[in-house]
Amino acid sequence: MTRGIFVAIALAALATAGAAAWSSRLTDRPQPVATQLEELPDWADKDRTFLTKAQVFQARAHGLDRDVQSILNVRKRMQFGDFIWNDRNVPKGTVWVRVDLKSQILSVFRAGHEIGTSVILYGADEKETPAGTFPVLAKIKDHRSLTYDNAPMPYTLRLTGDGVAIHGSNVRWGAATHGCIGVPVEFAAKLFDEVAKGDQVVIVRDRKPVQLPS
Amino acid sequence: MSVPVQSSRTGRRLNASGRARRAKRAAARRRRQMLLSGAIALTAVVGAPLSVASYLGVESQIPGIEAAKSFMAMISERSPGDRTKAELTRTNHRAAAAPKQRALGKITPPPPPKEFVEAIAPPPPKITEGVPLAAAPTTLGPLLIAPSTPGGIVIPPSAPTPGGTGGTSPPGVGEPTSPGVEEPTPTTQPPPPGGDEPPPMPPVVPEPGTWATMLLGFGLTGLIIRRRRRKTALA
Numbered sequence: 414m415t416r417g418i419f420v421a422i423a424l425a426a427l428a429t430a431g432a433a434a435w436s437s438r439l440t441d442r443p444q445p446v447a448t449q450l451e452e453l454p455d456w457a458d459k460d461r462t463f464l465t466k467a468q469v470f471q472a473r474a475h476g477l478d479r480d481v482q483s484i485l486n487v488r489k490r491m492q493f494g495d496f497i498w499n500d501r502n503v504p505k506g507t508v509w510v511r512v513d514l515k516s517q518i519l520s521v522f523r524a525g526h527e528i529g530t531s532v533i534l535y536g537a538d539e540k541e542t543p544a545g546t547f548p549v550l551a552k553i554k555d556h557r558s559l560t561y562d563n564a565p566m567p568y569t570l571r572l573t574g575d576g577v578a579i580h581g582s583n584v585r586w587g588a589a590t591h592g593c594i595g596v597p598v599e600f601a602a603k604l605f606d607e608v609a610k611g612d613q614v615v616i617v618r619d620r621k622p623v624q625l626p627s
Numbered sequence: 628m629s630v631p632v633q634s635s636r637t638g639r640r641l642n643a644s645g646r647a648r649r650a651k652r653a654a655a656r657r658r659r660q661m662l663l664s665g666a667i668a669l670t671a672v673v674g675a676p677l678s679v680a681s682y683l684g685v686e687s688q689i690p691g692i693e694a695a696k697s698f699m700a701m702i703s704e705r706s707p708g709d710r711t712k713a714e715l716t717r718t719n720h721r722a723a724a725a726p727k728q729r730a731l732g733k734i735t736p737p738p739p740p741k742e743f744v745e746a747i748a749p750p751p752p753k754i755t756e757g758v759p760l761a762a763a764p765t766t767l768g769p770l771l772i773a774p775s776t777p778g779g780i781v782i783p784p785s786a787p788t789p790g791g792t793g794g795t796s797p798p799g800v801g802e803p804t805s806p807g808v809e810e811p812t813p814t815t816q817p818p819p820p821g822g823d824e825p826p827p828m829p830p831v832v833p834e835p836g837t838w839a840t841m842l843l844g845f846g847l848t849g850l851i852i853r854r855r856r857r858k859t860a861l862a
Contacts, residue, residue, distance in 0.1 A: 587714050589710070
């Protein structure tokens with residue numbers, strides 16, 4: 414009688430232990446995934462994360478329309494007015510700018526490597542910033558707004574014919590623009606020097622995954 | 628002679644060799660039970676942390692394995708978050724308008740409560756008979772400019788209307804019933820014996836006579852208290 418109880422308890426304990434081991438995946442672990450490329454360029458440093466092919470593929474599935482090789486390591490959440498600029502050792506190449514309106518983050522890429530990132534201001538709900546890909550139409554260093562009462566817009570990179578541009582402004586919490594993209598003035602100066610007329614600016618409104626063309 | 632023992636299980640009578648076999652079986656059973664309980668204890672000891680870990684969702688860390696983050700995740704990690712407030716940047720900085728000057732409204736103190744007024748200054752009695760007003764200025768004129776009693780102790784009129792002391796009462800309260808205004812017209816109230824003149828303001832600094840009276844009074848009080856205490860002490 415007592416032996417039967419002991420056996421039942423032992424079986425239950427064994428079953429629990431087995432289930433626990435199985436559910437905690439101690440017994441069957443997935444193979445580790447490399448977070449970085451196997452062979453990194455010799456100028457790679459700790460301020461930069463190189464993306465694997467899988468990551469690039471995933472990013473493309475989420476709407477990124479061009480390849481990215483590395484992005485800057487941002488160790489904390491950026492605040493309004495923060496920016497990072499680091500183009501050390503990054504080779505020359507095509508420059509493009511990605512503006513994520515939902516995350517309020519702008520990234521500058523050169524030859525597939527991110528060289529700068531900043532928190533932005535974008536258009537208010539009644540004056541929305543258009544989404545899409547825009548080539549820089551004009552660069553004006555000391556621009557003053559014609560529409561908005563001579564408001565100073567230093568380092569303007571004009572994107573559309575009706576006046577949407579990337580320009581320096583006072584980036585602070587709770588503010589919105591009339592459709593432009595506001596970046597910190599110091600960052601705007603660096604961006605102004607980096608971007609040439611004709612370089613592309615991709616403005617992304619939402620992070621919805623897009624259908625890949627089959 | 629040994630008494631045959633009846634087996635409890637089979638009911639068979641056991642002899643000596645049967646008893647020995649039975650003892651061996653019991654020993655084997657005990658050993659098996661020991662082994663079994665040892666195995667159970669071992670399983671429990673090994674299984675407990677595992678089950679706790681699995682229920683808590685804690686994975687035991689194995690270094691070197693880190694899930695690769697996606698590009699979008701890395702971008703949103705640095706983001707300050709979604710926009711919650713979007714106030715349009717003011718671009719048209721007009722010159723600030725000059726502050727407009729505006730006169731303050733006339734401040735009228737609220738009328739004191741009725742009961743309060745009546746307690747301080749009772750309503751004036753009705754005039755019973757008409758008196759030619761022309762006579763009043765003739766009597767009032769010299770009386771108003773008549774000098775008060777020179778020097779000396781000020782004796783207020785014996786029956787002044789309460790609140791008629793003028794300076795001490797708030798100006799708005801006693802005004803309509805102030806004796807200075809009422810007295811020229813003969814009323815049912817008997818005129819104060821000190822004449823028709825309004826009671827003069829009591830001076831701020833007491834007169835020497837007042838001082839003397841006060842000192843005398845205090846001295847007398849002190850003297851009486853002293854004498855009384857001495858008397859009680861003697862008794």
